Amino acid sequence: MTQLMDQWTRDAAAPFEGWDFSYLAGRMIEGEPPWSYLHLAKAAVAGAQDILDVATGGGEIFASLAPFPGLARAVEGYVPNLDVARRRLGPLGVEVFQGNTRSGMPFEDRTFDLVLNRHGGFRAAEMHRILQPGGVFLTQQVGGDNLADLVAAFGGRLAYPDNTLERVCADLTALGCEILKREDWRGSVTFLDVGALVYFLKAIPWVIEDFDVERHRGVLESLHRQLQAGEPLRFTYSRFLVQAVKA
Incomplete structure (x- = not known):
């Protein structure tokens, strides 16, 4: 197991920037929801003029939507991602601000007619505040039960169990928004080797709190034996999508 531990340690230390999982090319197979967020x-x-992308990460997804018809802005709360997003989005005319919807964002009321959010935390009241009347909010979220089977394998607990389609729709409806689209999906993600899972867990630290190769060595070795026995490392993704319009 020494050689495996050395490899897992290297995987844990591999650089991760923005929201780029290209390091895992050929080592992870992800299911996709039946809808296309893009x-x-x-x-x-x-159909919009004043657009905001919330929790833009490294700007990877938002950049793929260019060119933009009018004013385009992005906001990111994770400081290491700011320079990554600015390098990517700046040439497209997008200014990137630091902030998040939970603590508040540096924009006036009724600034945007479209707010996008893919896999980022948000507060419905803040979305409502910055949207113009008739403005649209589109979000794809990671469900609160995402990877519940993986979390259970490590004896952990879900980080955001209340992030559900029902709650988000209820919060937006209470603010007077009309729900135009609501979708829910569960599918699979398969890791082809334990090192790929190690990299994934280091890149997304809220899945397994305080994840560490040495601390969780026993679980990792058990998962490796599972693979050797011909049983895939397959776990359950949870996603939901909401499109709402402000009255």
């Missing part, structure tokens, strides 16, 4: 976002961008 398709829906592109259609929404085409």
Whole structure:
């Protein structure tokens, strides 16, 4: 197991920037929801003028929606991602601000007619505040039960169990928004080797709190034996999508 531990340690230390998982190319197979967030976002961008991308990460997804018809802004709360996002989005005319919807964002009321959010935390009241009347909010979220089977394997607990389609729709409806689209999906993600899982857990630290190769060596070795026995490392993704319009 020494050689495996050395490899897992290298995987844990591999650089991760923005929201780029290219390091795992060929080592992880992800299911996809039946809807296309990109398709829906592109259609929404085409009909908007003042656009905000919330929790833009390294700007990877938002950049793919360019060119933008009018004013485009992005906001990111994780400081290491700010320079990454600014390098990527700046040439597209997008200014990137630091902030998040939980603590508040540096924009006036009724600034945007489209707010996008893919896999980022948000507060419904803040979305409502910055949207113009008739403005659209489109979000794809990671469900609160995401990877519950993986978390259980490590004896952990879910980080955001209340992040559900029902709660988000209820919060937006209470603010007077009309729900145009609501979708829910569960699918699989498969890791082809334990090192790929190690990299994934280091890159997304809220899945397994205080994840560490040495601390969780017993679980990792058990998962490796599972693979050797011909049983895949397959776990359950949870995603939901909401499109709402402000009255």
